[in-house]
Amino acid sequence: DAGVIQSPRHEVTEMGQEVTLRCKPISGHDYLFWYRQTMMRGLELLIYFNNNVPIDDSGMPEDRFSAKMPNASFSTLKIQPSEPRDSAVYFCASSSPSVSNYGYTFGSGTRLTVV
């Protein structure tokens, strides 16, 4: 398996633009997580899905952020409109209690810079 695949690896955008981050989880994993990493706040859980259904979105900063998982092999995190304070590394992770014994597999992340 190629692991969790995120795209793009780097994104530079102007303030006010829409940004879409993409994630392909490991096949067979039924949990998908979106985390944001910054120096100031560390790793923050934004939202997670179980069997494509959002379970907990309490970490989503505000209405400008939205996430979808239309099927078991694809998820998106969208920011509209983007702001400089959204600059961070965004990680997607997948897992399955029955497969990986609660261990998460993280992607390599998307480094977002909003100028």
Added chain:
Amino acid sequence: QQQVKQSPQSLIVQKGGISIINCAYENTAFDYFPWYQQFPGKGPALLIAIRPDVSEKKEGRFTISFNKSAKQFSLHIMDSQPGDSATYFCAASKGDSSYKLIFGSGTRLLVRP
């Protein structure tokens, strides 16, 4: 109650020495405690994990010590190597009931040759 407090923020160890990173939690419902290792430009990777029914777990040079009464757990890296230089995160979750990981703030480890 959802926080996991990690210390130190950074650590410098000589090659061959022991690296020790500590974490503390408040929520007694937590029942799964993993450690993740992150290299620059990469996502965190699971290193080792423990559940509260044991006080210690060892995998190679990495050992987790768990103190349930004190609500603390720590990572020990024996015979530290320059290749161990990375950022280490502790985490906790409520396992079956929640399954979302709450991460500590991270420790940047540098092992000098």
